[in-house]
Amino acid sequence: MNLIEQFRDGGLAHALCxxxxxxxxxxxxxxxxxxxxxxxxxxxxxxxxDLLPPQVRLVHGPGCPVCVLPAGRIDLAIGLALDRGVILCxxxxxxxxxxxxxxxxxxxxxxxxxxxxxxxxxxALRIAHExxxxxxxxxxxxFETTAPATAVALKVARSEALANFSVLxxxxxxxxxxxxxxxxxxxxxxxxxxAPGHVSTIIGTRLYDEFAERGQGVYxxxxxxxxxxxxxxxxxxxxxxxxxxxxxxxxxxxxAEGNPRALAAMAETMPERRGFEWRGLGILADSATQIGExxxxxxxxxxxxxxxxxxxxxxxxxxxxxxxxxxxxxxxxLFGTVCTPDDPIGPCMVSSEGACAAQxxxxxxxxxxxxxxxxx
Amino acid sequence: xxxxxxxxxxxxxxxxxxxxxxxxxxxxGGGGRAMAQLVxxxxxxxxxxxxxxxxxxxxxLPSAAGQLVMTTDAYVxxxxxxxxxxxxxxxxxxxxxxxxxxxxxxxxxSAAFVIEEGLPLADLxxxxxxxxxxxxxxxxxxxTGDTKVVERGKADGLFITTTGVGTVPEGIIFSGDRIxxxxxxxxxxxxxxxxxxxxxxxxxxxxxAPIESDSAALHDLVTAMIAAVPEIRCLRDPTRGxxxxxxxxxxxxxxxxxxxxETAIPINPVVRGACEILGLDPLGIANEGKLIAFCPPEHxxxxxxxxxxxxxxxxxxxxxxAGQDPRNFVRLRTSLGTERVVDWLxxxxxxxxx
Ligand code: SF4
Numbered sequence: 001m002n003l004i005e006q007f008r009d010g011g012l013a014h015a016l017c018x019x020x021x022x023x024x025x026x027x028x029x030x031x032x033x034x035x036x037x038x039x040x041x042x043x044x045x046x047x048x049x050d051l052l053p054p055q056v057r058l059v060h061g062p063g064c065p066v067c068v069l070p071a072g073r074i075d076l077a078i079g080l081a082l083d084r085g086v087i088l089c090x091x092x093x094x095x096x097x098x099x100x101x102x103x104x105x106x107x108x109x110x111x112x113x114x115x116x117x118x119x120x121x122x123x124a125l126r127i128a129h130e131x132x133x134x135x136x137x138x139x140x141x142x143f144e145t146t147a148p149a150t151a152v153a154l155k156v157a158r159s160e161a162l163a164n165f166s167v168l169x170x171x172x173x174x175x176x177x178x179x180x181x182x183x184x185x186x187x188x189x190x191x192x193x194x195a196p197g198h199v200s201t202i203i204g205t206r207l208y209d210e211f212a213e214r215g216q217g218v219y220x221x222x223x224x225x226x227x228x229x230x231x232x233x234x235x236x237x238x239x240x241x242x243x244x245x246x247x248x249x250x251x252x253x254x255x256a257e258g259n260p261r262a263l264a265a266m267a268e269t270m271p272e273r274r275g276f277e278w279r280g281l282g283i284l285a286d287s288a289t290q291i292g293e294x295x296x297x298x299x300x301x302x303x304x305x306x307x308x309x310x311x312x313x314x315x316x317x318x319x320x321x322x323x324x325x326x327x328x329x330x331x332x333x334l335f336g337t338v339c340t341p342d343d344p345i346g347p348c349m350v351s352s353e354g355a356c357a358a359q360x361x362x363x364x365x366x367x368x369x370x371x372x373x374x375x376x
Numbered sequence: 377x378x379x380x381x382x383x384x385x386x387x388x389x390x391x392x393x394x395x396x397x398x399x400x401x402x403x404x405g406g407g408g409r410a411m412a413q414l415v416x417x418x419x420x421x422x423x424x425x426x427x428x429x430x431x432x433x434x435x436x437l438p439s440a441a442g443q444l445v446m447t448t449d450a451y452v453x454x455x456x457x458x459x460x461x462x463x464x465x466x467x468x469x470x471x472x473x474x475x476x477x478x479x480x481x482x483x484x485x486s487a488a489f490v491i492e493e494g495l496p497l498a499d500l501x502x503x504x505x506x507x508x509x510x511x512x513x514x515x516x517x518x519x520t521g522d523t524k525v526v527e528r529g530k531a532d533g534l535f536i537t538t539t540g541v542g543t544v545p546e547g548i549i550f551s552g553d554r555i556x557x558x559x560x561x562x563x564x565x566x567x568x569x570x571x572x573x574x575x576x577x578x579x580x581x582x583x584x585a586p587i588e589s590d591s592a593a594l595h596d597l598v599t600a601m602i603a604a605v606p607e608i609r610c611l612r613d614p615t616r617g618x619x620x621x622x623x624x625x626x627x628x629x630x631x632x633x634x635x636x637x638e639t640a641i642p643i644n645p646v647v648r649g650a651c652e653i654l655g656l657d658p659l660g661i662a663n664e665g666k667l668i669a670f671c672p673p674e675h676x677x678x679x680x681x682x683x684x685x686x687x688x689x690x691x692x693x694x695x696x697x698a699g700q701d702p703r704n705f706v707r708l709r710t711s712l713g714t715e716r717v718v719d720w721l722x723x724x725x726x727x728x729x730x
Contacts, residue, residue, distance in 0.1 A: 010639075013712040047714035119579050225712055341719075352655075362716040365705050 009226070016229040017051045023236045030056045030236055031189055033325050035178060036196035037064025037353025038223055044358035046225040056232060059325035060358075062177050062281065063196060065142045065170075066093050066351035068323060070279045071311040073170050074099030076301075077139050080168065081105070081113035084304055087131060088115045089124035090139040091146075097350050100311040121153035128157075128165040137300045140169045144202040147171040147289065148262035151269040154295045166300040169291050171270060174199050175207045176287035177278065181324050182211070190325070192217040192235035194228065197250035204258025208246045217244040220254060269295050277310055279347045280320035317346035322355050329356040330367060336360055393417045398497035405491070405525025418501055419521060422508035427484070427519035435519040437484060442543035445480040447471060450537045456503065458577040460569070460588030461664075463536055464507030469593045469664060470615070471540040472514055476595035477611045477667065478551075479602055480544035485511060487538050488522040492531040503534065514593040516540070548602065552629030554609040559698040560676035561634060562669040564597065564683055565590070565691040566642040567619050571661035572650045585646045592665030597688045601669065604682040610670040613663070617721060620659040622668060623706045624720045633701020636718070638710045640695045659708075660721040670698065 024030065034040055040060045043049065049058055062068055078099050081088040088105070095106045095117065109115040114134075118124050121138055128136035140150040150167055157165045182190060193216055195208060200220045208218040217238035221231040227249060234247055248254050269292055276288030291299035300306065313319065316334050321327040329335050329348065339345035341357050348356035393413060403410035420428060427435040451467040461469075468485065475482040487507070491500065511518050573589040576582065594613065601608060610630075614622040619641070627634055643658050651658045665688065671679050676694055683689030706718040 010712050045716060046710050046712050047716045048712075050714045051712065119581075225710075361719040365703075365707060365715065365717050369703060 012226055013051065013229055016226065016233055020056065020229065020233045020236060021053045023233060023240065024053050024055045025240060026055070028055065030191050030239060031059055032056065032192045032194060032232060032235055033059040033061045033181075033190050034194040034228070035061040035063040035174075036194075036199070037067065037351060037355075038196060038198075039194055039221065039228060040064070040355055040358050041353045042223055042225055042228060044362040047363065048225055048228060051229070052232065056236070058232075059190065060322065060355035061193075061325060062181050062278070062323040063143070063174070063199075064348075064351050064353040065146075065172055066097055067319070067347040067354040068172065068177070068278045068280060069097065069141060069170055069347070070277045071099045071313075072277070072309050074105070075103070075311065076306050076308060077137075077168055078103055078105060078108045078113070080137055080300065080304060080306075081115050082108050082111060084135070086114070086135040086137045086304075087127060088113065088137050088139060089118045089127055090115065091119075091141065092117045093351055094139060094141060096344070097347065098344060121149045125153055125156055125162070125165065128162055132164060134164060135303075136165050138165070138167045140167045140171055143172050143174050143199050144262070144266070145198050147266050147270065148202065148259075151262075151265035154269040154291065154298050155265065157298050158295060162298075166298045166303045167291060168300040168306075169270060169289060171289045172276070172278070173272070173287055173289065174203060176284055177281070178211065180278075180281055180284045180287065182214075182216070190216055191239050192219065192244070194231045194235070195220045197222045197227075197254065200250060200258070201254050202259045202262050204256050205246050205248060205254065206256045206258075212244045212246050215244050218246045220246070220248050220250045222250050268292070277308075279313065280323040282320075314345045319346040319348045319356075322348050329359040332356070336364065336367070393497060395497050395501045400491050400493060400495045400497060400500060400525055402493055402525055402527070405523060411523065415523060418497075418504055419523070422504045423511070423518045423521075424508075425517040425519065427517060428521075435484070435486075437519065437541075440483060440543045442480075442545045445475055445478055445542045445544050446539065447474040448537065448539040449474060450535060452532060452535050453574065454532050455574075455577050456499065456533050458589055459573045459586055461591040462503055462506050463534060464503035464505075465510040466589075466591050466664060467536040467538040468507055468510035468514060468516070468518075469591050471538040472516055472593040472595055473613045473615075473664075473667070475540045475542040476593075476598040477613055478544060479548040479598065479608075479611065480542035481599070482514070482516045482540050482542040482595050484519045484541045485516055485538055486520045486540075487518050487536060489524070490531050490535040490537075491523065491525050492533050493525055493528045495533055500534070507536075510593065514595065516593075516595075548606070550608060550610050552610050552612070552626045553631075555626060555630035555632060555670045555698050556609065556672070557632055557698055557700050558673055559609060559670045560673050560679075560694050561623075561636060561696040561698065562671070562676065562679060562683065563619070563641065563693055563695045564594070564667045564669070564689040565665075566644045566647070567614065567663055567666060568647040568651065568658040568661040569644060570664040571618065572647045572656075574662070575654070576650065581650070583646050583650050587644070587646050587650065590663055590665035592688055594665065594667055594688060597683065597686045598667070600682055600686055601679060605671055605675045605679040607675050608669055608671045608679065611667055613667045615664060616662050618658070618660040618662055619668070620657070620706070620718050621720050623718065624704075626668075626670075627701075627704040627706050630698065631704060632698045633704055634696055634698050634706045635715075636696030636706065636708055638708050640693050642691045642693055657721075659718055673697075 124138040219231040221227045270289035273288045273290040275283045344350045348354035569590040683692035
């Protein structure tokens with residue numbers, strides 16, 4: 001049995017589920033939020049909710065960077081590629097995210113824009129070297145998992161005095177988003193948080209202490225189904241013991257401080273941005289980064305004098321509620337009828353890690369046959 | 377190829393093609409001497425068979441008994457060479473497999489080459505040689521063809537369109553709408569190898585162990601399967617869109633639903649690992665040497681053993697069952713015993729960012 005199969009072992013899973021059922025008190029509910037879209041995806045792909053007792057509710061959180069990037073930011077990227085003739089380098093899963101009027105990078109490319117999918121910022125730097133006569137813009141997106149790579153690219157570009165490279169920065173910060181979702185200081189109905197392992201190795205676990213102090217247990221989990229079941233079990237025990245704390249279920253590499261080198265590179269190149277609009281969440285204070293003064297020459301927003309225009313969310317789309325965990329995808333009128341992964345209306349249907357897409361792709365056999373009759 | 381040429385080499389060029397350092401230029405598609413030389417020295421020499429040697433605009437072929445089957449497919453792949461194959465062998469295997477999937481015996485192939493100006497002649501020669509080898513090994517000759525050269529930037533190096541003709545005996549009808557509730561679903565081997573091999577070659581990714589494309593001609597395996605179990609209802613090769621797309625297509629065509637078992641589906645551990653890293657679903661990744669078979673449950677064990685006895689079906693497995701389902705869902709029973717939908721992929725699968 002290889003490593004991956006061990007993490008998906010049915011016998012172990014059932015043992016964990018039995019322990020979860022035994023741990024659940026019959027007189028109460030447990031509302032646990034999985035913060036990260038990667039977790040949402042695994043939960044849907046393994047139908048983990050079907051294994052849990054009815055008292056346990058998993059609530060999807062705001063942690064998919066594709067889902068929470070507002071349409072206006074996509075518009076900026078499309079504009080650069082289509083009207084300013086730059087070579088726009090981007091990660092693959094940005095290609096289908098709708099900007100305003102359902103424009104996407106895929107459609108822009110079909111219309112003649114030079115948009116290239118890359119797997120790392122180094123590819124973008126290479127493209128800049130290979131095309132000295134063209135402007136090359138890297139569309140930076142993601143939480144602290146991807147931001148360090150962008151930081152490194154900025155540093156390399158500066159040390160090489162690369163004249164034709166810049167970054168359109170949309171990097172987001174995890175903790176402010178969580179605060180916003182959980183309602184700063186408010187009473188909240190969530191009992192615990194399942195935090196993503198990969199981001200946590202960068203940002204560390206100390207950031208979660210404030211949530212534990214406010215009564216929400218935190219468990220940092222990996223991305224296999226058994227990791228998530230284990231997270232549920234240990235959070236339920238924390239809740240029963242009324243002892244909320246931050247537990248590490250990810251790896252020995254995870255420390256309270258995180259990865260100081262990655263954080264230093266980010267701090268050097270990308271300080272906090274005062275306000276940044278999130279899809280579904282509005283403008284959140286200090287929730288994103290911008291390119292610092294020392295790297296201004298590599299800031300696409302400055303270099304191309306870009307002006308961000310907010311675009312209203314699509315009518316009837318309840319994504320704002322979904323990323324806050326207030327409602328479930330099936331509650332949306334458009335779910336599966338007008339809005340499907342083939343033709344998404346709202347951001348939650350775009351990325352396979354969005355709550356609506358995960359539910360539609362993996363869970364629609366559970367829905368009434370009338371939901372999404374169009375695509376069935 | 378179909379352009380008439382004279383038989384005497386000396387008539388069209390003083391020097392033979394520079395297959396080491398030369399490049400394809402516009403003259404090679406111009407219909408003149410350079411083109412005749414390319415055809416004679418490369419295509420004719422490699423594919424070398426009496427039908428092609430007729431040298432007329434169309435090949436004259438003996439007719440065969442049974443119903444005629446014809447298929448055509450255009451091959452565009454980047455990079456042109458990948459671990460386990462290249463565009464040439466792929467163009468032969470893919471078209472042979474399309475013919476084999478209706479239970480037919482492939483007889484002849486044609487090939488049209490759209491070559492981008494600047495392609496190194498050495499690359500072209502390697503591809504044509506590989507294509508010729510694949511066709512020889514499969515016993516299906518390339519009997520006619522065509523070459524066009526387009527300006528630089530107008531093609532991705534090389535496009536090949538392959539047409540195949542074959543015959544199927546009266547009485548054999550393999551089709552998605554013949555699948556019945558209760559039928560067993562068999563898969564001939566591990567999935568995802570081709571797509572991951574291409575992706576790793578394209579993105580310059582390297583994994584612990586090399587992943588090779590599974591590109592192969594399946595007609596011989598199919599012949600063995602039909603001989604043992606003529607009751608087979610349907611065959612399909614899960615190419616683009618992978619197992620997920622093929623099963624969804626067939627569920628719709630048969631107006632049934634399928635349930636497949638995650639633990640029964642063979643996947644090479646390296647492919648599985650690569651998919652994890654890139655955030656891809658192996659069920660949605662392309663294969664070029666695998667087939668899915670549907671047969672009545674009472675014949676499934678027999679069919680499985682015949683498949684496993686063939687080198688191209690060594691890892692064959694029974695992966696699921698067809699059943700009634702008004703919504704024609706393909707469901708997967710996961711390793712944890714839960715059930716989920718296996719959806720078509722939307723767009724192409726793209727590596728995720730985090
Ligand atoms: S189904 Fe579509 S429109 Fe509705 S909330 Fe989800 S993404 Fe938005």
